[in-house]
Amino acid sequence: MLQYVKRTLILLIIFMLVGCSLSSSGEEEKGGKELTLLFSFPTNTIDPHLDSNYTMVRAGVGETLVKISEQLEIEPWLAEEWESKDGQNWTFKIRKGITFHNGKKVDAQAVKASLERAIKDSPAVKAALKIRKMEADGQLLTIQTEGVFPQFPSELVHPNTAIIDVTEKDFDKKPIGTGPFKISSFEPGVALKVERFEKYWDGKVKLDKATFSFNEDANARLMALRSGDADIIFRPPVENLEQLKEEKVKVESVPGLRTHQLIFNMDSPYMKDGNIRKAIDALVDRKEIVEHILNGHAVEAKGPFLTDFPFAPSYEEKKGGIEVAKQYFIQAGFQVENGKLTKDGKSVRLKVLTYSSRPELPLTVQILQSKAKELGIEMTIQQVENIDEYLADNDDWDFATYSSLTAPRGDAAYFLNATYMPNGALNYANINHPELTAIIHQLNQTLEANERDKLAKEALKIIDKETLHSFIVHPNIMVAYRDEVKNWVTSKSEYYMLTKDLDVVK
Amino acid sequence: MIQITKRFIEFMLFLFLLSFISFILIKLVPGDPIRRMLQVDEVSVTKEQIEALRDELKLHEPLYIQYWYWLKRFFAFDLGHSYITKQPVLSELLSRFPATMMLTCASLIVMILISIPLGTLSALYKNKWVDHISRLFALVGSSIPSFWLGLLFIELFAVRLGILPSMGKGTVKHIILPSLTLGIAMSAVYVRLLRSSLLESLNEDYVKAARARGISERRIVLFHVFRRSLIPVVTNFGMSIGSLISGTVVIEVLFSYPGIGKMVVDAMIRRDYPVIQGYVLFITIFIVLINIIVDIGYRYLNPEIRLKGVERR
Numbered sequence: 001m002l003q004y005v006k007r008t009l010i011l012l013i014i015f016m017l018v019g020c021s022l023s024s025s026g027e028e029e030k031g032g033k034e035l036t037l038l039f040s041f042p043t044n045t046i047d048p049h050l051d052s053n054y055t056m057v058r059a060g061v062g063e064t065l066v067k068i069s070e071q072l073e074i075e076p077w078l079a080e081e082w083e084s085k086d087g088q089n090w091t092f093k094i095r096k097g098i099t100f101h102n103g104k105k106v107d108a109q110a111v112k113a114s115l116e117r118a119i120k121d122s123p124a125v126k127a128a129l130k131i132r133k134m135e136a137d138g139q140l141l142t143i144q145t146e147g148v149f150p151q152f153p154s155e156l157v158h159p160n161t162a163i164i165d166v167t168e169k170d171f172d173k174k175p176i177g178t179g180p181f182k183i184s185s186f187e188p189g190v191a192l193k194v195e196r197f198e199k200y201w202d203g204k205v206k207l208d209k210a211t212f213s214f215n216e217d218a219n220a221r222l223m224a225l226r227s228g229d230a231d232i233i234f235r236p237p238v239e240n241l242e243q244l245k246e247e248k249v250k251v252e253s254v255p256g257l258r259t260h261q262l263i264f265n266m267d268s269p270y271m272k273d274g275n276i277r278k279a280i281d282a283l284v285d286r287k288e289i290v291e292h293i294l295n296g297h298a299v300e301a302k303g304p305f306l307t308d309f310p311f312a313p314s315y316e317e318k319k320g321g322i323e324v325a326k327q328y329f330i331q332a333g334f335q336v337e338n339g340k341l342t343k344d345g346k347s348v349r350l351k352v353l354t355y356s357s358r359p360e361l362p363l364t365v366q367i368l369q370s371k372a373k374e375l376g377i378e379m380t381i382q383q384v385e386n387i388d389e390y391l392a393d394n395d396d397w398d399f400a401t402y403s404s405l406t407a408p409r410g411d412a413a414y415f416l417n418a419t420y421m422p423n424g425a426l427n428y429a430n431i432n433h434p435e436l437t438a439i440i441h442q443l444n445q446t447l448e449a450n451e452r453d454k455l456a457k458e459a460l461k462i463i464d465k466e467t468l469h470s471f472i473v474h475p476n477i478m479v480a481y482r483d484e485v486k487n488w489v490t491s492k493s494e495y496y497m498l499t500k501d502l503d504v505v506k
Numbered sequence: 507m508i509q510i511t512k513r514f515i516e517f518m519l520f521l522f523l524l525s526f527i528s529f530i531l532i533k534l535v536p537g538d539p540i541r542r543m544l545q546v547d548e549v550s551v552t553k554e555q556i557e558a559l560r561d562e563l564k565l566h567e568p569l570y571i572q573y574w575y576w577l578k579r580f581f582a583f584d585l586g587h588s589y590i591t592k593q594p595v596l597s598e599l600l601s602r603f604p605a606t607m608m609l610t611c612a613s614l615i616v617m618i619l620i621s622i623p624l625g626t627l628s629a630l631y632k633n634k635w636v637d638h639i640s641r642l643f644a645l646v647g648s649s650i651p652s653f654w655l656g657l658l659f660i661e662l663f664a665v666r667l668g669i670l671p672s673m674g675k676g677t678v679k680h681i682i683l684p685s686l687t688l689g690i691a692m693s694a695v696y697v698r699l700l701r702s703s704l705l706e707s708l709n710e711d712y713v714k715a716a717r718a719r720g721i722s723e724r725r726i727v728l729f730h731v732f733r734r735s736l737i738p739v740v741t742n743f744g745m746s747i748g749s750l751i752s753g754t755v756v757i758e759v760l761f762s763y764p765g766i767g768k769m770v771v772d773a774m775i776r777r778d779y780p781v782i783q784g785y786v787l788f789i790t791i792f793i794v795l796i797n798i799i800v801d802i803g804y805r806y807l808n809p810e811i812r813l814k815g816v817e818r819r
Contacts, residue, residue, distance in 0.1 A: 226665045
């Protein structure tokens with residue numbers, strides 16, 4: 001019997017040793033300038049028109065006509081310039097000398113075909129671009145939108161509009177783009193391997209190869225960085241940042257385009273009252289949230305947009321705290337009985353919604369709940385699985401935590417339209433403010449950039465004055481990378497990651 | 507032949523019933539695939555556009571009509587297309603299946619290599635140090651959450667020793683840590699199961715009779731007791747294969763391993779109905795097949811079952 005056991009143990013050891021020493025033909029030894037970036041969300045397809053992770057653009061394989069700069073301005077990319085006199089008929093001049101990875105020339109016809117495919121296959125792109133018709137002539141692409149659509153160029157920043165050669169096949173595994181890297185292989189849910197595209201139109205690409213891989217587990221990403229399996233990781237665990245700094249790892253933390261906020265349900269008998277909204281807003285201790293919940297990796301929000309945007313107005317400083325909130329409640333007709341607030345002799349209970357996919361949001365509500373309790377206001381917190389679906393289908397809540405990318409493509413119109421127009425898809429609060437609606441409508445018809453910024457500022461002032469939302473913080477994007485990695489830029493939009501300038505010095 | 511036809515008809519009826527129940531259940535769970543498709547958090551769409559797409563996908567139709575559309579496609583061997591990737595569901599499932607099968611096989615090998623020697627030694631040397639160690643292993647193995655065990659392995663083999671990759675797929679090396687994690691977690695159960703089954707068999711009369719006839723202990727254990735003790739193990743083995751094939755999401759996420767489990771969890775989150783429905787059918791067929799194999803295994807391991815059939819004839 002012992003003989004048998006021995007044999008089995010020997011087999012086990014052999015299995016381990018063989019496994020450790022064998023490397024199949026699929027494995028490639030790292031050679032030349034090569035790095036691995038480990039992103040947090042996996043993707044099953046890299047079809048640029050369908051992939052909600054935007055892998056192709058992020059991995060430097062695909063490019064769009066227009067891009068958003070780190071200064072949060074719209075910049076030419078594959079299109080070198082564009083113009084429109086009426087905001088409905090647009091002419092884009094496609095840059096000369098660009099070729100797809102298969103060597104074919106990029107002209108207006110190729111761009112038109114790519115956009116047509118994106119519109120056909122992606123309902124989201126169709127809804128975003130609102131294109132009625134397109135015509136191609138040499139390097140000139142003429143586009144007519146369904147109506148006046150001044151922010152149209154900014155919509156072309158959307159990575160799902162990346163330009164690919166649609167005459168090729170295998171879009172979900174090996175799309176042919178124009179970026180600094182071309183695809184070597186793609187394993188769904190695991191990694192995209194790319195190599196340098198020698199004929200890249202915008203200059204020499206520094207890396208020979210790169211791997212854009214995925215892992216959803218923050219601890220696993222951290223270990224991959226420490227073991228050398230990854231050179232750059234997104235969203236390392238916050239509690240390990242100090243430890244990382246001691247291990248020759250650089251950590252960057254920059255404010256992103258996301259905003260955590262409170263949505264007030266305008267159909268709630270309490271939230272209709274601006275004073276109650278202001279009272280809740282006064283109870284939000286942004287400093288405490290930044291310091292204690294997000295460990296300093298966020299900036300306090302004054303409005304929906306980062307202050308770097310040209311359309312973000314300068315806001316007046318607001319006083320906050322329990323006493324300020326109390327005064328607003330009293331102005332709303334609340335009475336103080338034994339130090340507690342009541343309404344018509346009854347205590348007040350508010351229903352608050354939150355969700356767990358952003359762990360800081362339930363904690364934020366708990367802080368709010370404890371502060372409200374000091375005033376005698378009870379808050380019932382309900383955690384829902386999918387906040388968008390709950391908000392869209394139910395009306396039994398008073399206010400809710402929410403988080404969204406407010407200007408993902410560098411224009412204010414997206415957030416204002418989606419959130420404050422009566423038929424906006426994100427207008428869960430049922431906001432119908434005629435003055436605000438009129439300004440947004442005017443914004444939608446205005447082409448001139450300065451005038452648009454002015455109108456957006458006017459809209460934002462109303463939102464702030466009426467406290468239609470309470471904006472809490474802009475959480476930071478955190479990236480950790482090894483010392484050897486050079487020229488890494490933590491993009492605010494998170495659209496551009498593997499670039500031609502990214503380098504590694506070993 | 508009649509028996510096979512009867513089994514086949516039973517199987518088809520079962521499949522039909524299951525597809526109907528799962529279809530209804532999936533649709534009854536709150537959730538909206540349209541919002542996921544339009545990614546309303548990043549594209550400004552109106553409520554009208556949402557409803558238009560719902561109409562286009564016939565999601566406004568009554569459930570039985572929707573099921574009828576699905577059934578018609580199914581009989582044409584078409585499981586539909588994923589709402590998110592637009593790829594045929596069958597090819598999505600088949601693309602993930604080899605990786606899942608590989609992980610399943612490797613985990614089972616690890617489990618067998620650990621649990622058979624440990625379980626056997628534990629029974630043969632009852633209450634000796636081997637038994638105590640094996641019991642401790644079983645206790646620890648079943649108590650440690652697999653994701654934590656996985657992290658410990660990554661820390662040891664990838665970070666400290668640097669001999670294995672921490673994640674990914676592609677080489678033999680990549681399969682070792684996930685299969686060790688799953689195999690150890692499973693073997694904890696099997697060690698206990700095999701031990702108790704062996705102890706029970708060792709006290710049977712036929713063992714005493716064999717000893718009285720002077721047959722060697724080794725021969726008794728290997729050729730008589732061990733084989734008989736495997737019956738409850740094989741029953742569990744079938745179930746373990748089923749659960750491994752249907753997906754081991756935590757391990758797949760931790761090791762960034764592209765198995766079928768992660769794919770279906772993503773599909774559930776996104777309410778990608780065609781993928782969920784296709785997965786249910788795909789896995790059902792496999793589990794039924796495994797059950798048939800387990801049935802055959804019983805007949806081999808226990809002659810009683812085989813002989814009962816002969817007597818009836």
